[in-house]
Amino acid sequence: MNENVIEGFRFAAVAAGVKKAGTERLDLGLIAADCPAVAAGVTTTNLVAAAPVQITRSRLAGGLCQAVLVNSGNANAYTGEKGKQDALVLTRQTAECMGIDQDLVVPMSTGVIGNPMPMDRIRPRIPELVGKLSPGGFPDVAQAIMTTDTRPKTVFVEGHCSHGSMKMAGMAKGAGMIAPSMATMLAVILTDIRVETAFLKKCLVEASARTFNCITIDGDTSTNDTLIVLAGGRPEARTLGDSPSDREAFASMLNEACMTLARAIVMDGEGATKLVEVVVTGAPSEEAARIVARKIAESPLVKTAFHGEDPNWGRIICAAGRAGVPFDPERVDLCIGDVPIVKHGILVQEDWETPAHRAMKAGEFSVLLDLKTGNGEARFLTSDMSEEYVSINADYRS
Numbered sequence: 001m002n003e004n005v006i007e008g009f010r011f012a013a014v015a016a017g018v019k020k021a022g023t024e025r026l027d028l029g030l031i032a033a034d035c036p037a038v039a040a041g042v043t044t045t046n047l048v049a050a051a052p053v054q055i056t057r058s059r060l061a062g063g064l065c066q067a068v069l070v071n072s073g074n075a076n077a078y079t080g081e082k083g084k085q086d087a088l089v090l091t092r093q094t095a096e097c098m099g100i101d102q103d104l105v106v107p108m109s110t111g112v113i114g115n116p117m118p119m120d121r122i123r124p125r126i127p128e129l130v131g132k133l134s135p136g137g138f139p140d141v142a143q144a145i146m147t148t149d150t151r152p153k154t155v156f157v158e159g160h161c162s163h164g165s166m167k168m169a170g171m172a173k174g175a176g177m178i179a180p181s182m183a184t185m186l187a188v189i190l191t192d193i194r195v196e197t198a199f200l201k202k203c204l205v206e207a208s209a210r211t212f213n214c215i216t217i218d219g220d221t222s223t224n225d226t227l228i229v230l231a232g233g234r235p236e237a238r239t240l241g242d243s244p245s246d247r248e249a250f251a252s253m254l255n256e257a258c259m260t261l262a263r264a265i266v267m268d269g270e271g272a273t274k275l276v277e278v279v280v281t282g283a284p285s286e287e288a289a290r291i292v293a294r295k296i297a298e299s300p301l302v303k304t305a306f307h308g309e310d311p312n313w314g315r316i317i318c319a320a321g322r323a324g325v326p327f328d329p330e331r332v333d334l335c336i337g338d339v340p341i342v343k344h345g346i347l348v349q350e351d352w353e354t355p356a357h358r359a360m361k362a363g364e365f366s367v368l369l370d371l372k373t374g375n376g377e378a379r380f381l382t383s384d385m386s387e388e389y390v391s392i393n394a395d396y397r398s
Contacts, residue, residue, distance in 0.1 A: 008233025011137030019073030033233035039065035044225035050077030194232030272383035283376030307384035311356035
């Protein structure tokens with residue numbers, strides 16, 4: 001990725017020993033704009049919302065943000081009033097070092113739930129963090145937000161509007177506790193063009209609904225899920241025009257950025273070896289199709305079959321049947337990849353198992369289910385579930 005990713009934004013990361021003292025792993029990052037940027041965000045629907053999420057919700061209500069302080073290794077979730085005060089202290093210290101209003105700094109955290117923040121290790125690193133800010137620090141922050149991720153997840157998109165080109169860059173982390181109840185674990189997207197707050201929020205909600213809310217790894221929604229977009233990080237930033245074509249171009253860019261990051265999260269799912277797109281058509285409505293697709297995508301039995309490359313179509317039909325959406329089982333069609341398995345509710349007569357197994361051996365494949373009861377359609381991205389997933393989560397705190 002180009003080091004000068006987006007004009008008006010600077011980045012820095014340090015190893016603060018958030019999870020464990022003395023480690024050299026980057027785990028504290030800062031994203032800073034040259035001036036207050038237009039901001040919008042979506043956060044977890046989990047009732048147990050982490051302290052950083054609560055503060056971010058409140059501060060983004062004003063529609064402006066100039067800095068995002070992010071750490072991995074500690075979620076600062078279920079830490080009570082002390083956790084909230086710790087997050088406020090860190091954002092206040094960051095604001096003081098930057099010379100900006102503390103309400104323009106939002107916190108984001110990810111890691112182990114229930115542990116107090118190691119303030120004695122983090123606070124001394126804040127001045128260094130601010131001092132290191134540079135346009136080229138983007139990859140370091142993308143690395144600093146990782147927990148069980150095996151690789152950084154970034155995106156860069158360029159588009160055009162009536163005022164010329166516009167750019168968008170983003171980063172995300174997420175490999176486990178991923179479910180379609182908000183967006184993702186943590187993600188920040190930046191753009192060099194300024195837009196209206198209400199329009200930015202609308203675009204973000206719509207984009208997350210089609211992308212991050214259509215992925216699942218294990219069906220768990222984190223306490224810390226946060227997706228933020230900052231638009232226009234410098235005083236000279238151009239403003240998006242009011243024409244429908246300009247607005248459509250911006251919305252399309254944001255959707256592309258979100259989808260790229262969402263796919264990267266599923267591809268890097270904990271222990272995952274497969275990226276599977278579950279496509280449900282012919283449902284009574286789009287929402288009904290989403291319900292069925294999600295039920296299939298989150299089924300442990302289906303996901304373990306994906307891992308074993310076993311075209312166990314009965315598990316897929318069974319998962320669809322318990323989704324609560326009415327359809328006639330004797331009318332459905334089912335394919336794995338481009339291999340027909342069930343037609344009009346009847347198992348096909350020709351050899352389907354060998355080619356279906358071959359399709360599932362690929363790193364990416366699709367499952368297509370046509371309910372033939374309406375025009376609703378939905379797509380979900382999911383991963384397989386392996387022995388490594390169990391091992392990672394059995395040892396996560398150790």
